[in-house]
Every structure is written in C-alpha cells, then in structure tokens.
Amino acid sequence: MKKNILNHSWHLFVLTALAGVMLLWAACKKDDPAPDNGEQDLTHIPYAPQAYTVVKPDHFPQVPIPADNPLTVDGVQLGRRLFYDPILSADSTQSCSSCHLPQGSFTDNMATSVGIDGIFGRRSAMSLLNVAYATNGLFWDGRSPTLEDQALRPVEDPIEMHNTWPNVIAKLKAHPTYPELFRKAFGIRNTSEITSELAAKSIAQFERILISSGTSRFDLYLQGDTDALDDDELDGKLMFFDEGAVVGLPDAQCFHCHGGLTLTGNQYFNNGLDSVAALEDFPDRGRGEVTGNPYDNGKFRSPTLRNIALSGPYMHDGRFATLDEVLEHYSGNGKGVINEDPFIRQIGFPVPGTNPVQYSGLTPSQKQALVKFLHTLTDTTFINNPDIQNPF
Secondary structure (H helix, E strand, C coil), X not given: CHHHHHHHHHHHHHHHHHHHHHXXXXXXHHHCCCCXXXXXXXXXXXXXXXXXXXXXXXXXXXXXXXXXCCCEHHHHHHHHHHHHCHHHXXXXXXXXXXXXXXXXXXXXXXXXXXCCCCCECCCCCCCCCCHHHCCCCECCCCCECCHHHXXXXXXXXXXXXXXXXXXXXXXXHHXXXXXXXXXXXHCCCEHHHCCHHHHHHHHHHHHCCCCCCCCCHHHHHHCCCCCCCCHHHHHHHHHHCCCCHHHCCCECCHHHXXXXXXXXXXXXXXXXXXXXXXXXXXXXXXXXXXXXXXXHCCEEECCCCCCHHHCCCECCCCCECCHHHHHHHHHCCCCCCCCCCHHHHCCECECCCXXXXXXXXXXXXXXXXXXXXXXXXXXXXXXXXXXXXCCC
C-alpha cells in the first residue's frame, strides 16, 4: 500500500514538472520574434506622393494618363532607374535601355535587337518618343494594349532578357535601395508588396514623360517661324502633307500613315515591302499574328517620324539603312499585294493614258526634298534632356 502511494506521488511530481516546463516554454516562445522570412517592414519610410507634371509643347495634345497609374515624382524616378538597370535581365547584363537609348531617339540603331544570349530578334526596336500618345496597341504588331502591359513582356521574352518576374522581384526585394523606392512611389508597407505590376507601372510612368521638346525646326515652323525651313525642305513638307498641287508638286502620300503632331498614325499598314503570292506567305505576318485575320498579314504599326534621322535603320526588320533607301522604296509604288495600303500605289503624278491609273513615283530631286524635310523633324533638345538620361 505504501509503495502505491509513493508511485502515485512520483507520477504527480513528474506531471507537475512537465506542465511547468511546457508553461515556461510557451511563455518564452511568445516573446520570441517571428521567424525571419526575408521581408522588411517599410512603414518607417515617409510616403508623400507628389504629382508629376509632364512637360510638353503647347501645341501638343494633353498626355493621356490612366486613372489607375497617375504619374508621381517618385514613380517616374523609380521607373527611370528600372528602365536603365540591367537587374531586370537574367544575367544582369541588359536593361530596357540596351535597346532604347536616348541618342537613337530610344532605339538601338540596329536592324534587329540582340538579347542576353547573343540571339537576334526578328524585329527592330521601335522608338519610344511620344509613346504616351500610342492609343492603339504597342510593338510593331500591337500585341500590348498599354504601356504597363508592354513593360512586362521583355523581361520574360526568351530572346530578350530571358528572365522570370519572380526572379526579378526576389532581386528587387533584397536590393539595398529598391524597397525604399517602391515605398516612396506606391506606398507599400512591406517588401512583400513589391510586384511585377508595380515595376511595370513605374516603367510606364517614365516612358510617358518621353515627349518631344517642340524645338525641332518643323515645330518652329508650325509656331510661325516661316524662315525655319528652306525652299527644299518646304517642298518636302508640301509633298509629305499633300499640299503641293498648287505649286506643281506631286503627292508623296506620307501623312496618311504618319499623321498628327506626333507623325504616328496609330494604325497598321502593309506598306508594300514584300512581294508574296498569297497573304499566308509573308515572312513576318505582323499584325495578323495578333488578330488572326489573314488580311492583317504583313501589316505593321506605323512608327513616329519625329527624330527619324536619328533612329535608323528603318522598317520593322531594319532592311533600309538610310532615308534615301526608304524614299526609293516608296517611289516604287508597292508590290501590288492585295492588302497593300492603296496610297502606296499613288505616289507621284498620275501617268496619262494608263488604265488602271499608274503613278510616276518621285524624281531624284523630289525624293531629296523629302529627305531634307525629314531632317527638320530632328529634336536634339529631347535626346539631351537630363531628366531622361541614365541615372546611374
């Protein structure tokens, strides 16, 4: 009997001791910090967004700004850093600016661009000048509806940056500077809130400030300086805009595809580059790859002609090295493919006695006048603007 009482007492002692240990462990655990998951609290960093006012020429329309991505000073500056930072690529060797440099009016002056693996793409890098006014799709084929969507794509393109957004975001979260910049730009509270969508929004904000300065000689002419263009350049302007008939000059049909103040039609055209037997035979189907409509095969978005003298080579595949070659092509009145823009076939004067009507194309002096006019679209103030240069 005594032995049973002793055993019972011993069991009570052990259970009491274990309970005490468990309570002590629980109390200590309560005071321990949460496990380190690599995230950082950012709320100690001030968030005071200041609206960014885009500088544009007075004769330019208002810059379209989406309601869900208003421009702020810190948002634009974050986008500028990301645009020029090779951290976005898999091996940290290439940035957005590798294919879009200021001195080329935000092109790379190559026929087609090369990615981090040394592989060339099939299309030329388009100029980003006045890209904020692009309202009908981006890229040569219009596959991106917005700048925010466009900014997402090169990172994961296997020929371009050949990366993944999760990998990029991991690098941005661990970076000594970017978490603070994202906090200031978007008011995030923790590094866990850094996302590809916010990165793309900031890059899009920066791209929306890439607006002409309004100081090209063509702009000066538009603003009343009639001496800004010489006689040849003025002849080129008249032919470009179909204003030359009264002085005996032919129509070069340019403005139909390159209209408005930005000289970008925001539309897609087959401009007579390739001779094919059927619409399915285009080596690059362009817009047709996006829409699935065979009649869109061989059509591409018309690029801006502002700063065109700085952004060669020309066409979606960079096939023409000079503006002289471009004018030589257009003077040939196309290839006769069924979906060619009709104005391509109507350059020059109508040839008397032809049925259907044929057109003469342009004389060497007329082509040269057009080339001279295109040079008046050069805006060196824009490409030298310190606000759009590499911040590093």
